[in-house]
Amino acid sequence: MNPMMPMVVVLAIGAASMAAAADINGQWARGDGNAKVKIAPCGSDVCAVNTWIKPGTPKEKEGDKLVMSIRPDAEGSYSGTAFDPQRDMSYKLTVTVDGNKMTTKGCVVAGLLCKAIDWTRID
Known part of the structure; x- marks a missing residue:
């Protein structure tokens, strides 16, 4: 067995999980x-x-x-944290992308205060 094979498999799995999440990049x-x-x-x-x-x-x-320090969780879903330097605030963040629709949900105070915002892609 080729000693590089495990690394190739890990890279392929990592690339597949990144590709599974819907694209968050663009104008919203x-x-x-x-x-x-x-x-x-x-x-x-x-x-x-x-x-x-x-x-x-x-x-x-x-x-x-x-x-946003976020990573894909599942198809169309990201989670992690966000930092707002203008207000010096950090949030727990989840983002869900479904085609041209996106919902962001930011939480503070150990997840007790949350706000969701809907977005539409405008590319």
């Missing part, structure tokens, strides 16, 4: 119509950067970034 519009973001890799993480904010929306501005 928030369901309330107040924001648009671009989601893309940033180093070993994934970043969501505000590309447009509805005028008069409090506490948000273009260029604000959310750094």
Whole structure:
């Protein structure tokens, strides 16, 4: 047996699990119509950067970034943590992508306070 075979199998399994999750990258519009973001890799993480904010929306501005340390769980599902440097806050995060629809759910205080937001792909 080839000694490299186990490594090839591990890499193939890892690539298959990454491919199973729906693509989170791209342009997304928030369901309330107040924001648009671009989601893309940033180093070993994934970043969501505000590309447009509805005028008069409090506490948000273009260029604000959310750094997500997430990994695919199942087809269309990601989980991990997110850090909001503008507010110096960390969240437990789950993301579900189904075609052109995405739902993000962020939780604080040991998961006791959560908020879900719906998004639509606008690529």
